[in-house]
Amino acid sequence: MxxxxxxxxxxxxxxxxxxxxxxxxxxxxxxxxxxxxxxxxxxxxxxxxxxxxxxxxxxxxxxxxxxxxxxxxxxxxxxxxxxxxxxxxxxxxxxxxxxxxxxxxMKEDNINRIEIKKDLFVVVIDRASSPGNLGTIIRSCNAFGVDAILMTGHSVDLYDPKTIRASVGTLFATNVLRLGSHNDITQWLNTTKETLGEIRIIGTTVKTENTIDTFKFNSPLLLLIGNETYGLNQNYKSMCDSLVKIPIHGAASSLNVACATSIFLYEISKQIYRNSFIVPF
The missing domain is CATH 3.30.1330.30 (Ribosomal protein L30/S12)
Structure with missing residues (x-):
C-alpha cells in the first residue's frame, strides 16, 4: 500500500x-x-x-x-x-x-464493464450538449435502475464540474462510458446479442405516432436519447425497433431533454420492474 x-x-x-x-x-x-x-x-x-x-x-x-x-x-x-x-x-x-x-x-472506458444480463437496461446519449442536462440524466438513470449509460459523438465533458454537480455525485455510482459513435454501439450490440438473443432498441422522438402511455416496454432494452437541438441522428433511427414520444399539450413544442428522459425512465422502470422488483424510487 x-x-x-x-x-x-x-x-x-x-x-x-x-x-x-x-x-x-x-x-x-x-x-x-x-x-x-x-x-x-x-x-x-x-x-x-x-x-x-x-x-x-x-x-x-x-x-x-x-x-x-x-x-x-x-x-x-x-x-x-x-x-x-x-x-x-x-x-x-x-x-x-x-x-x-x-x-x-478517471475510469477506463471499457465496454466490458457492462454486466450482460437478461433484464439489461442501457441508455445511449448521443451528442449531449449541456453539462447540466447530462448530469441530470445521469442522476435519473441512477434512480431508475439503468445498468449503463453510453455517450457517443462530440459531447460535453462527462467530467466537467458542472456535470458532476448536476448529477449530485451519482456519476460515481453509475456506469457511464464514453464511446466514439453508433458504430461502437453496433459492435457491442452484435456481441451482446450472441448472449441474450434480441435486445429491443427504442428511440425517443417527437415525430412518431407511438406514445409512451400506450407503448409496451420489455427488457433487455436499449433506450436512445438524441441531441437537445437536433434529436436522434439517422444512423440511430435506423437501428431502432420503435420510436416513441411523450404526448404533450400547451404552448411548448417539446420538453427539455433531461425532463423527457426522466419521464421515459420512470415509465420503463415501472413496466419492467413492476412484476418482479420494487420500483427503485
Missing part, C-alpha cells in the same frame, strides 16, 4: 495550478486522466464506489469537521495538499468554500 505524500503550499504554485487547470480545462483533464471534485456527497460516493483518489486538498486554518478528518484519516490518496484558506477558496466553486476538495482518476 502506497504512503500518502503530505504537501504544504503557500502560493499558487504547480500543485495549485494543476488542480485549477483540471477544474477549468477539458483537454488537461483528458491529458492527465484526472478531474476535479467538490461536495460532500460527491466525495463520499467516489470513495464508496471505489474511484481512485489522486489528491485531497484542504486548509487547517479553520477547524475541519469530523467528516473531513475521517476522510483524511482513512485516505488512500497519493497526496494530501494543505493550503491557506484563501487559496482553497479560489479553487472552490461555492460561495462558502468547501473544506475538502479532491482530484480523482
Amino acid at each position: 502506497q504512503k500518502t505524500e503530505k504537501i504544504r503550499i503557500f502560493s499558487e504554485n504547480n500543485e495549485f495550478q494543476h488542480a485549477d487547470v483540471l477544474k477549468r480545462n477539458r483537454v488537461k483533464r483528458s491529458k492527465h486522466n484526472k478531474f476535479f471534485v467538490e461536495g460532500v456527497n460527491a466525495i463520499n460516493l467516489a470513495i464508496e464506489y471505489g474511484w481512485k483518489i489522486d489528491s485531497f486538498l484542504y486548509s487547517e486554518e479553520s477547524k475541519l469537521s469530523n467528516w473531513a478528518k475521517e476522510i483524511l484519516n482513512r485516505s488512500l490518496a497519493k497526496k494530501h495538499i494543505e493550503m491557506p484558506a484563501s487559496l482553497l477558496s479560489k479553487l472552490s466553486d461555492k460561495e462558502e468554500s468547501s473544506e475538502l476538495l479532491a482530484l480523482v482518476e
Whole structure:
C-alpha cells in the first residue's frame, strides 16, 4: 500500500495550478486522466464506489469537521495538499468554500464493464450538449435502475464540474462510458446479442405516432436519447425497433431533454420492474 505524500503550499504554485487547470480545462483533464471534485456527497460516493483518489486538498486554518478528518484519516490518496484558506477558496466553486476538495482518476472506458444480463437496461446519449442536462440524466438513470449509460459523438465533458454537480455525485455510482459513435454501439450490440438473443432498441422522438402511455416496454432494452437541438441522428433511427414520444399539450413544442428522459425512465422502470422488483424510487 502506497504512503500518502503530505504537501504544504503557500502560493499558487504547480500543485495549485494543476488542480485549477483540471477544474477549468477539458483537454488537461483528458491529458492527465484526472478531474476535479467538490461536495460532500460527491466525495463520499467516489470513495464508496471505489474511484481512485489522486489528491485531497484542504486548509487547517479553520477547524475541519469530523467528516473531513475521517476522510483524511482513512485516505488512500497519493497526496494530501494543505493550503491557506484563501487559496482553497479560489479553487472552490461555492460561495462558502468547501473544506475538502479532491482530484480523482478517471475510469477506463471499457465496454466490458457492462454486466450482460437478461433484464439489461442501457441508455445511449448521443451528442449531449449541456453539462447540466447530462448530469441530470445521469442522476435519473441512477434512480431508475439503468445498468449503463453510453455517450457517443462530440459531447460535453462527462467530467466537467458542472456535470458532476448536476448529477449530485451519482456519476460515481453509475456506469457511464464514453464511446466514439453508433458504430461502437453496433459492435457491442452484435456481441451482446450472441448472449441474450434480441435486445429491443427504442428511440425517443417527437415525430412518431407511438406514445409512451400506450407503448409496451420489455427488457433487455436499449433506450436512445438524441441531441437537445437536433434529436436522434439517422444512423440511430435506423437501428431502432420503435420510436416513441411523450404526448404533450400547451404552448411548448417539446420538453427539455433531461425532463423527457426522466419521464421515459420512470415509465420503463415501472413496466419492467413492476412484476418482479420494487420500483427503485
